Amino acid sequence: MTTPRNGMRAASTIERFTAWAMCPRCKSVDCHSIRPPKPALDPDDVAEWEADHVTMHGWNGFIRHIPPKPLDESVFEVIRICKCGKEWGQA
Ligand SMILES: [Zn+2]
Numbered sequence: 001m002t003t004p005r006n007g008m009r010a011a012s013t014i015e016r017f018t019a020w021a022m023c024p025r026c027k028s029v030d031c032h033s034i035r036p037p038k039p040a041l042d043p044d045d046v047a048e049w050e051a052d053h054v055t056m057h058g059w060n061g062f063i064r065h066i067p068p069k070p071l072d073e074s075v076f077e078v079i080r081i082c083k084c085g086k087e088w089g090q091a
Pocket of ligand 1: 023026027083084086
């Protein structure tokens with residue numbers, strides 16, 4: 001989807017907005033719903049997430065799955081929503 005053009009910055013790793021897009025999970029090509037991105041993350045929310053999840057890692061040699069960090073959606077213009085439930089950002 002993203003092709004670097006004319007020396008554009010590497011920030012083009014963010015998928016560009018297109019009316020029709022492929023879902024990164026189920027590969028469905030559709031005119032997926034959109035919603036506005038959430039505002040920038042509150043540093044307190046990130047600290048709370050880290051307190052809840054990071055300490056679980058490596059306890060007693062037992063490694064548990066750590067859910068992904070909260071995503072900062074403020075870098076996106078829109079958030080696409082697939083019928084499968086997958087959401088991803090485009091700019
Ligand atoms: Zn999907």
